[in-house]
Amino acid sequence: MSLKGVGSSFAALFSALCSMGVAIAEPLPVEKIREAVDANLADAVSLYREFLTLPNDAQYPDDIERLLTWIENAFSERGFETRRVATDGNPFLFAGRHIADDKKTLLIYLQADGQPVDPAAWDQASPFLAVLKEQDSAGNWSEIPWERIELGVNSDWRIFARSAADSKGPMTQFLMAIQLLEASGFVPDYNLKVIIDTEEEMGSPNLADAIRANSNLFAADLLLIFDGPPHASNKPTVSFGARGIATVTLTTYGPIVAQHSGHYGNFVPNPAFHLARILGSMKSADGLVQIAGFYDGIELSDETLKILANVPDDEAAILASMGVAEADKVGATLQEALQYPSLNIRGLSAGWVGEASRTIIPPTATAEIDIRLVVESDPERLIGLLRSHVAEQGYLVLDRAPILAERNEHPRIVSFTYNISYKAFRSDFDAAAGLMARAGMQHLYGEEPILIRSMGGSIPIAPIIDALGVPAATVPTVNIDNNQHSPNENLRLGNFIEGIAILMSVLSQSVETEKGD
Numbered sequence: 001m002s003l004k005g006v007g008s009s010f011a012a013l014f015s016a017l018c019s020m021g022v023a024i025a026e027p028l029p030v031e032k033i034r035e036a037v038d039a040n041l042a043d044a045v046s047l048y049r050e051f052l053t054l055p056n057d058a059q060y061p062d063d064i065e066r067l068l069t070w071i072e073n074a075f076s077e078r079g080f081e082t083r084r085v086a087t088d089g090n091p092f093l094f095a096g097r098h099i100a101d102d103k104k105t106l107l108i109y110l111q112a113d114g115q116p117v118d119p120a121a122w123d124q125a126s127p128f129l130a131v132l133k134e135q136d137s138a139g140n141w142s143e144i145p146w147e148r149i150e151l152g153v154n155s156d157w158r159i160f161a162r163s164a165a166d167s168k169g170p171m172t173q174f175l176m177a178i179q180l181l182e183a184s185g186f187v188p189d190y191n192l193k194v195i196i197d198t199e200e201e202m203g204s205p206n207l208a209d210a211i212r213a214n215s216n217l218f219a220a221d222l223l224l225i226f227d228g229p230p231h232a233s234n235k236p237t238v239s240f241g242a243r244g245i246a247t248v249t250l251t252t253y254g255p256i257v258a259q260h261s262g263h264y265g266n267f268v269p270n271p272a273f274h275l276a277r278i279l280g281s282m283k284s285a286d287g288l289v290q291i292a293g294f295y296d297g298i299e300l301s302d303e304t305l306k307i308l309a310n311v312p313d314d315e316a317a318i319l320a321s322m323g324v325a326e327a328d329k330v331g332a333t334l335q336e337a338l339q340y341p342s343l344n345i346r347g348l349s350a351g352w353v354g355e356a357s358r359t360i361i362p363p364t365a366t367a368e369i370d371i372r373l374v375v376e377s378d379p380e381r382l383i384g385l386l387r388s389h390v391a392e393q394g395y396l397v398l399d400r401a402p403i404l405a406e407r408n409e410h411p412r413i414v415s416f417t418y419n420i421s422y423k424a425f426r427s428d429f430d431a432a433a434g435l436m437a438r439a440g441m442q443h444l445y446g447e448e449p450i451l452i453r454s455m456g457g458s459i460p461i462a463p464i465i466d467a468l469g470v471p472a473a474t475v476p477t478v479n480i481d482n483n484q485h486s487p488n489e490n491l492r493l494g495n496f497i498e499g500i501a502i503l504m505s506v507l508s509q510s511v512e513t514e515k516g517d
Helices: 006-019 030-039 041-052 061-076 168-183 207-213 271-280 302-309 315-322 379-392 404-409 432-445 462-468 493-507
Strands: 081-085 092-097 104-111 131-135 141-144 158-160 190-197 222-226 237-239 244-253 342-349 364-373 396-398 413-422 450-452 472-475 490-492
Touching: 030 041, 030 168, 030 432, 030 493, 041 061, 041 158, 041 168, 041 493, 061 081, 061 092, 061 168, 104 168, 104 462, 158 493, 168 222, 168 493, 207 462, 222 432, 222 462, 237 432, 244 271, 244 379, 271 364, 364 379, 379 396, 379 413, 432 472, 432 493, 472 493, 490 493
Parallel strands: 104 190, 104 222, 222 472, 237 450, 396 413
Antiparallel strands: 081 092, 092 190, 131 141, 131 158, 158 490, 237 472, 244 364, 244 413, 342 364
């Protein structure tokens, strides 16, 4: 259908139905959902390909400006009023459809920005010119013409482009779900608001302030997040929480400039060994954090353990696929492990390696650490525990690089800087957001989806929940092996198609759903 005039037709349709006393928000029948998605696949792929051409690294405001203009048009054509929300960084976008003052309001979180790209690392002409590929029996991917889709769809074909899965795929699925629900004559029983984040890959540094400053604009009764992959089994999934994230940079110091290891080895201390001793003291061989109090406050009740046990993880297969023989011992299972804060070394640097290696004592050694946060642990407290632990190893801990006088006086120095991006969140399975998401999955598939208490990854939802006081749930729609944040990011065609159906089913539910309905 043409998108011209969708906004006015939507308002007219709603007014007409209300004046006739017609009941609204009956879930769209599954067969109509499937028919609509199948009939409009070509339009969905065309919209997706156009969206994927837009660079979206948040570090480049001109690219974000063009991206926002495209998104504004896409939402306006589907009956939304849009408004930019100014921040100290990139503007965010608000989109809304107002039904009636006495109706509840559903808020949707979507992400628009993407990770930086290294075009040379991609197996295609450009990360922003999407290509369709199929895999041969040896596991190799080869490009195929887009026209192949018109002759028949193979669900295992994949679309390769930056942000294909994270997160232009989910946004395209949402836009198409709204369009197809409209074309099917569905009218919701709720007002709809959308917040579109343009800085998620930077840690959403301005999200909390933007929400607090515009709390009336974003006020809602429940929040759904359309982002990320389902359970590794690729079965329908609803998630109710995610860990937050904080980062720490540790740097140890040796000579002011690199020194010849023959001239000064055994005499001038190597900062890499200092760093190795510090890092080695943080975890046991079984992967348990050895910092006193790090896991305090986390208690898993019998009921919670039962919920976690219901998630059908094939842990042996997961480890085998990664070439790992044994899991860390933080939890008895993968799901239990995700309920605790994690301490991860995400990068190390000291001197040179490989063909560039040289026989020197490096001047510095640096470790980049990330801490995945859970609801029960205060991030400032965890950062304080980590800092104290480093000091207890005999190091002067500074929040900056040392000056020469400090280097000459103290034999062991560490600079310690950190950033808390956002906290964790977790909502109840039977809160309004969870019930709506679960009802949509049950309607489409005839059974309860896999329920994930908390994802291991991080999304910036806690600031929204803190500011608005709403329950939240995540509806994931992309394949788990999508290479997000990496070269050759992709979205499986079957997941792209199914995601539209999932969002149609979820969005066609009533926000008045009650437990047991």
